[in-house]
Amino acid sequence: MQTILVCDDDKQIVEAIDIYLxxxxxxxIKAYDGYEALxxxxxxxxxxxxVDVMMPGLDGIRTTLKVRETSSIPIIILSAKSEDNDKxxxxxxxxxxxxxxxxxxxxxxxxxxxxxxxxxxLGNLTAQTAENVYKCGGLQINDDNKEVLVDGELIKLTPIxxxxxxxxVKNAGKVFSIDEIYEQIWNEEAIGADNTVAVHIRHIRExxxxxxxxxxxxxxxxxxxxxxxxx
Amino acid sequence: xxxxxxxxxxxxxxxIFLHLLFLCLSFAGITFIIFNPNYGRxxxxxxxxxxxxxxxxxxxxxxxxxxxxxxVHYKDLLELDGEVNLDAEMFCxxxxxGNTKIYTLGxxxxxxxxxxxxxxxxxxxxxxxxxxxxxxxGPSTPFVEWKTYGxxxxxxxxxxxxxxxEELSVQVMNVLGEYYQVRYNYIxxxxxxxxxxxxxxxxxxxxxxxxxxxxxxxxxxxxxxYLYMTGESLFVDNNLRYIPxxxxxxxxxxxxxxxxDYYILLAVDINFPNPDPYAEAQAExxxxxxxxxxxxxxxxxxxxxxLITLGRMAALTGHTDSSPDKIIRHYYDELPVExxxxxxxxxxxxxxxALSSVIPRVIRLVISDSYQDYxxxxxxxxxxxxxLLFAFLSLLRNYKAHMLWKGSLLYRGLHRILPALSGLPVxxxxxxxxxxxxxxDLGLLxxxxxxxxxxxxxxxxxLYLIPLLVCAAFQIxxxxxxxxxxxxxxxxxxxxxxxxxxxxGYKIDSDGFSEQAEKVSQALNSLSDGLETALSExxxxxxxxxxxxxxxxxxxxxxxxxxxxxxxxxxREHISDPKVQGYLEVLxxxxxxxxxxxxxxxxxxxxxxxxxxxxxxxxxxxxxxxxAGGEFEERFAVRHLDLVSTLPDESILxxxxxxRMWRVLENLYNNAFKYAMENSRIYVAVEKKxxxxxxxxxxxxxxxxxxxxxxxxxxxxxxxxxxxxxGSGLGLSIAKSLTQLQGGSFEIYIDGDLFKAQIxxxxxx
Numbered sequence: 001m002q003t004i005l006v007c008d009d010d011k012q013i014v015e016a017i018d019i020y021l022x023x024x025x026x027x028x029i030k031a032y033d034g035y036e037a038l039x040x041x042x043x044x045x046x047x048x049x050x051v052d053v054m055m056p057g058l059d060g061i062r063t064t065l066k067v068r069e070t071s072s073i074p075i076i077i078l079s080a081k082s083e084d085n086d087k088x089x090x091x092x093x094x095x096x097x098x099x100x101x102x103x104x105x106x107x108x109x110x111x112x113x114x115x116x117x118x119x120x121x122l123g124n125l126t127a128q129t130a131e132n133v134y135k136c137g138g139l140q141i142n143d144d145n146k147e148v149l150v151d152g153e154l155i156k157l158t159p160i161x162x163x164x165x166x167x168x169v170k171n172a173g174k175v176f177s178i179d180e181i182y183e184q185i186w187n188e189e190a191i192g193a194d195n196t197v198a199v200h201i202r203h204i205r206e207x208x209x210x211x212x213x214x215x216x217x218x219x220x221x222x223x224x225x226x227x228x229x230x231x
Numbered sequence: 232x233x234x235x236x237x238x239x240x241x242x243x244x245x246x247i248f249l250h251l252l253f254l255c256l257s258f259a260g261i262t263f264i265i266f267n268p269n270y271g272r273x274x275x276x277x278x279x280x281x282x283x284x285x286x287x288x289x290x291x292x293x294x295x296x297x298x299x300x301x302x303v304h305y306k307d308l309l310e311l312d313g314e315v316n317l318d319a320e321m322f323c324x325x326x327x328x329g330n331t332k333i334y335t336l337g338x339x340x341x342x343x344x345x346x347x348x349x350x351x352x353x354x355x356x357x358x359x360x361x362x363x364x365x366x367x368x369g370p371s372t373p374f375v376e377w378k379t380y381g382x383x384x385x386x387x388x389x390x391x392x393x394x395x396x397e398e399l400s401v402q403v404m405n406v407l408g409e410y411y412q413v414r415y416n417y418i419x420x421x422x423x424x425x426x427x428x429x430x431x432x433x434x435x436x437x438x439x440x441x442x443x444x445x446x447x448x449x450x451x452x453x454x455x456x457y458l459y460m461t462g463e464s465l466f467v468d469n470n471l472r473y474i475p476x477x478x479x480x481x482x483x484x485x486x487x488x489x490x491x492d493y494y495i496l497l498a499v500d501i502n503f504p505n506p507d508p509y510a511e512a513q514a515e516x517x518x519x520x521x522x523x524x525x526x527x528x529x530x531x532x533x534x535x536x537x538l539i540t541l542g543r544m545a546a547l548t549g550h551t552d553s554s555p556d557k558i559i560r561h562y563y564d565e566l567p568v569e570x571x572x573x574x575x576x577x578x579x580x581x582x583x584x585a586l587s588s589v590i591p592r593v594i595r596l597v598i599s600d601s602y603q604d605y606x607x608x609x610x611x612x613x614x615x616x617x618x619l620l621f622a623f624l625s626l627l628r629n630y631k632a633h634m635l636w637k638g639s640l641l642y643r644g645l646h647r648i649l650p651a652l653s654g655l656p657v658x659x660x661x662x663x664x665x666x667x668x669x670x671x672d673l674g675l676l677x678x679x680x681x682x683x684x685x686x687x688x689x690x691x692x693x694l695y696l697i698p699l700l701v702c703a704a705f706q707i708x709x710x711x712x713x714x715x716x717x718x719x720x721x722x723x724x725x726x727x728x729x730x731x732x733x734x735x736g737y738k739i740d741s742d743g744f745s746e747q748a749e750k751v752s753q754a755l756n757s758l759s760d761g762l763e764t765a766l767s768e769x770x771x772x773x774x775x776x777x778x779x780x781x782x783x784x785x786x787x788x789x790x791x792x793x794x795x796x797x798x799x800x801x802x803r804e805h806i807s808d809p810k811v812q813g814y815l816e817v818l819x820x821x822x823x824x825x826x827x828x829x830x831x832x833x834x835x836x837x838x839x840x841x842x843x844x845x846x847x848x849x850x851x852x853x854x855x856x857x858x859a860g861g862e863f864e865e866r867f868a869v870r871h872l873d874l875v876s877t878l879p880d881e882s883i884l885x886x887x888x889x890x891r892m893w894r895v896l897e898n899l900y901n902n903a904f905k906y907a908m909e910n911s912r913i914y915v916a917v918e919k920k921x922x923x924x925x926x927x928x929x930x931x932x933x934x935x936x937x938x939x940x941x942x943x944x945x946x947x948x949x950x951x952x953x954x955x956x957x958g959s960g961l962g963l964s965i966a967k968s969l970t971q972l973q974g975g976s977f978e979i980y981i982d983g984d985l986f987k988a989q990i991x992x993x994x995x996x
Contacts, residue, residue: 010789010792010793012793012796012797013789013792013793013796016793016796016797016800017796019800020796054785080784080785080786080788080789080792081785082788082830082833083781084844100788101788101789101791101792102788102791102792102794102795102796102822102826103792105796105799177851177854178854178857178858191880194876195857195860195861195864195874195876197857197861198857198858198859198860198861198862198864199861199864199865200861201861202861202862202865220858220893221889222850222855222858222889222890222892222893223850223851223852223854223855223858223887223889223892223893224850224851224854224889225854
């Protein structure tokens with residue numbers, strides 16, 4: 001059983017998260033400020049930590065910094081601050097994810113699971129270095145058997161969706177415009193714009209991303225095109 | 232007590248005294264210079280010239296050349312072995328009786344002496360009888376046969392040859408006197424002039440006339456200045472500045488022999504060891520030179536002193552110890568400046584009058600007539616200077632007290648007239664001023680014409696130029712006034728344009744403006760001050776508002792999280808009572824709406840206050856619209872809305888922040904999704920027109936649009952209530968603010984139930 005440390009000064013929030021995560025079969029230990037969290041972390045085998053930013057005493061940012069001195073467990077920051085600056089700060093100091101309050105409980109659970117899978121299966125994933133296997137973070141495509149895995153979970157894609165994703169993953173980091181994607185996948189010139197490609201991209205995102213509005217893998221570069229984030 | 236602590240009154244008196252002293256000094260200096268014989272030769276002579284180079288030296292030399300040749304002439308006649316030969320024959324006369332008598336030197340001299348003639352200290356013949364023989368000229372007058380001292384004399388008329396013995400004797404005595412003079416001045420007494428004249432007679436003997444003794448020609452040349460000339464050469468060997476003109480002719484006329492073997496050597500010892508005319512003249516020359524230098528120094532000192540004391544007087548005048556900050560004016564300073572000038576003119580006239588009548592007579596008592604003109608001139612200049620000094624100091628005091636202009640009659644007159652005029656309406660005043668300008672010009676030109684046509688009768692030269700010059704100055708003044716007005720207008724206009732263009736902090740630099748323009752520019756400046764503070768206040772308050780909303784939203788979000796989470800948990804409890812399920816549904820909806828509202832509120836406040844960091848880059852508007860279409864197509868299908876896109880084939884680039892542009896489109900599409908009538912079409916189009924890229928979205932509203940287009944985007948600013956229960960109603964407001972922040976235009980048109988939004992950006996390609 002995997003143990004998750006939840007730390008927030010609002011007891012009701014901790015309680016709610018406890019209920020959700022326990023329901024999903026995790027063991028939850030609770031802390032109400034940063035010092036308490038550090039103490040619990042020392043005395044317990046913890047697999048993942050969810051931490052609030054604004055707390056009395058040691059805040060979430062400093063707690064994360066402290067934890068990162070000794071441990072590499074996944075840390076998800078939970079905060080009422082939803083501005084870009086706060087997110088960038090949180091991710092830069094070593095957090096793995098950033099979820100703004102008020103959050104969707106299902107999304108939180110999904111992200112916790114995803115991070116745990118990646119963290120525990122990291123060894124397995126790096127071991128597989130077959131020729132036709134493309135990887136990008138938790139996203140893995142095996143071109144031999146046309147399989148797509150996200151954090152180890154098999155994803156079902158249509159052939160066109162698969163081809164688009166393969167194109168993007170093969171060229172991770174490169175931005176493709178709608179016309180380029182169309183020409184590559186359909187092998188014909190892109191005349192008469194319709195929304196086909198954009199709709200396909202949306203479908204792919206809905207399938208491989210936890211929150212399609214804030215994708216981790218397939219990013220929309222608005223006004224330019226689409227790309228797979230190099231990880 | 233230090234100089235600086237002297238009472239001002241004493242300082243002033245000392246200054247006046249010193250000033251007068253320096254005035255006298257400089258005039259004395261000028262006098263010395265003017266009466267110096269070298270006046271008018273500039274200053275070069277002081278350092279370059281020697282006495283031996285002067286004209287006076289040359290004149291002296293010329294005189295001496297005459298004397299030398301006189302000696303040459305008389306020496307053979309009167310001398311024998313270096314002594315005066317009294318037996319030398321002088322003249323021969325034939326009396327009417329038929330007797331012929333030859334008079335020797337001794338006989339002629341004793342004859343003259345018997346009659347009372349003698350030689351004075353300068354070897355000139357003086358004395359003589361009361362009754363001269365030639366007064367009773369008659370048959371007793373003898374006929375002159377010959378004269379040894381004047382062999383070339385010829386007698387043209389019948390009476391010419393008859394000369395009395397007395398006259399002849401006096402002639403002889405004169406000759407003797409001249410001989411003695413040369414002999415005494417150049418031979419018996421040591422002289423600074425040395426001469427050596429040499430002729431060779433027909434028998435080949437050299438005849439030498441000299442006062443140089445045994446000195447060789449070379450020794451003589453080294454004494455200083457010399458002149459050497461032979462009968463054979465055409466050139467004069469010399470180191471003189473001016474060659475005596477008589478020497479060449481005298482040298483050849485005194486050669487009584489048929490050969491060219493003669494020469495003359497003249498030498499002057501420029502150390503002038505012996506007292507003679509040269510030594511005296513040199514001493515005189517040096518003295519006058521010293522006088523000249525002294526005079527120049529006196530003049531210079533005087534002038535410098537005058538300037539310094541004048542400067543100090545100018546600085547001190549009007550100040551007193553008792554009231555250091557106030558300028559004290561004398562009772563006569565109260566006179567207007569015009570009156571002062573009149574008084575000065577009157578004083579000049581008085582000086583002129585006095586100099587032509589009274590003063591010359593007084594001067595004559597003291598000064599000899601030869602200096603009359605000069606003295607009169609000096610007195611005139613001094614008096615004029617003093618009058619000018621007085622006027623200058625008076626003007627200066629007025630200037631310091633700022634009364635120069637204010638105290639003038641012109642000012643007082645204008646001051647009386649102008650207030651009366653300022654009550655008149657502007658067009659009348661302006662026209663009046665212009666007519667006044669024309670009249671002034673006309674008057675001045677008329678004055679010029681009047682004086683010019685009568686310039687002969689008036690007798691004052693160039694008087695007619697005065698109105699012409701005044702007229703020119705007047706035009707320049709008017710030009711400067713107009714010019715300044717134009718510049719002021721320009722500057723003020725510039726300022727207004729700048730302020731209206733948004734540069735609220737702009738200040739008009741009113742340096743050198745006229746009173747009126749200064750007032751206008753100051754008013755404008757205070758206006759811009761107000762504008763600036765208002766704007767900065769507004770920016771500040773917007774920012775405060777945004778900060779407040781952000782902070783409050785943080786505080787709302789935490790309890791909201793719990794509400795959302797626990798509603799969700801309640802829903803999972805599988806409550807079967809439909810009433811409770813309904814309540815839960817309401818709670819769920821409202822809490823979700825509260826969440827959107829909080830997020831939108833923060834975004835809207837930041838967007839409208841400009842508190843957002845933009846990442847501007849080149850993006851393709853067509854691509855963006857395609858992407859947005861892909862995101863929304865399926866959602867639109869839920870409400871049976873058909874998305875109809877009209878997009879150009881080529882890309883259209885704009886400079887914008889891609890993510891923010893997506894937010895704009897998302898809000899517009901969301902708006903269409905929420906409010907469009909079901910089963911209708913939503914039209915989106917991208918087109919390029921006049922260098923601008925336009926995105927347009929059109930849909931037919933489900934409910935009547937009984938609202939103003941502006942109100943749709945200004946809900947947040949106005950604090951109106953949102954019109955539906957869905958969303959925050961801030962979407963359009965956020966879209967508009969974000970578009971404008973990125974430099975784009977955002978317009979909403981409402982035509983009946985047709986809703987249309989258009990975004991415009993400058994196209995880059």
